[in-house]
């Protein structure tokens with residue numbers, strides 16, 4: 001039997017998981033997981049490129065594991081693990097930093113965005129973040145990386161790094177492809193629809209979190225910024241807020257934009273916002289309830305991330321060993 005192709009993807013525990021994390025990434029991880037051998041990670045090493053409160057980071061990381069499972073990722077069929085538990089990620093990242101150019105890293109839009117927002121903490125880790133992400137992906141000889149579209153540039157750089165390394169040392173790394181969903185690749189803030197919904201975004205009301213109560217979700221949608229028009233029509237240039245709500249509604253219900261426009265023709269924005277809010281409440285209700293139950297069973301969660309790290313480490317070790325050998329490092333006995 002042919003070996004299944006591999007998927008790697010991860011989310012940093014830099015804040016609580018949002019509807020953007022779900023629609024841009026996790027929903028697609030679940031849909032793809034049957035056909036691939038999947039490694040889904042909580043990339044905590046990435047999270048410290050911004051200052052974190054240690055107790056909160058620990059709590060969020062555990063909660064993120066529970067939310068991955070609650071979203072439908074069965075830990076028996078998917079390798080779910082925490083990045084810092086597999087030291088090969090940091091080891092390969094160093095190697096790949098030596099094969100990544102300063103100019104390439106300087107062109108990364110996420111680095112430019114994040115450094116403009118955090119002018120007092122433009123640390124070297126924020127700059128070399130894409131080399132660590134390349135290591136995450138390349139360690140698993142990944143075929144496909146499901147991401148939201150903000151990460152596309154990083155996966156393209158990963159491909160360049162892999163090809164550069166392979167050109168010198170032979171066929172060491174699989175050169176991965178990205179997978180970006182047709183609907184939900186960039187969910188925008190409900191308050192500033194020009195900006196991506198980001199879990200570390202402090203702007204009140206802009207994010208919907210997977211663990212939010214129905215009440216909080218409905219309030220966030222009722223307050224969502226729209227425009228002075230009254231027509232529910234998809235036009236991401238001049239109707240950013242409404243187009244974002246249509247994207248969310250479409251991803252939550254499977255309805256096309258044309259079906260949504262027809263269903264709300266002649267109705268006001270109030271009815272539409274309520275319908276979007278209700279669709280998200282129903283989408284997230286089972287996830288939140290399942291995650292709450294899982295979070296009461298710490299032993300089970302420990303078993304999941306322990307088993308995940310063991311499995312991931314075995315695969316990662318093979319790639320790292322090959323890389324070290326190619327580089328000319330004396331093999332450890």
Ligand code: AQP
Pocket residue numbers: 010011012014015018019020021023024025146147148149150151184185186187188196197198199200201
């Ligand atoms: N708003 C979004 N719409 C669609 N996809 C999104 N993703 C994140 N936000 C959206 C996708 O989720 C995956 C995990 O991303 P990440 O957490 O590792 O990094 P990020 O892209 O920097 O996410 P955030 O929420 O914006 O984190 P912070 O606030 O810490 O910077 C990726 O596939 C991403 O595309």
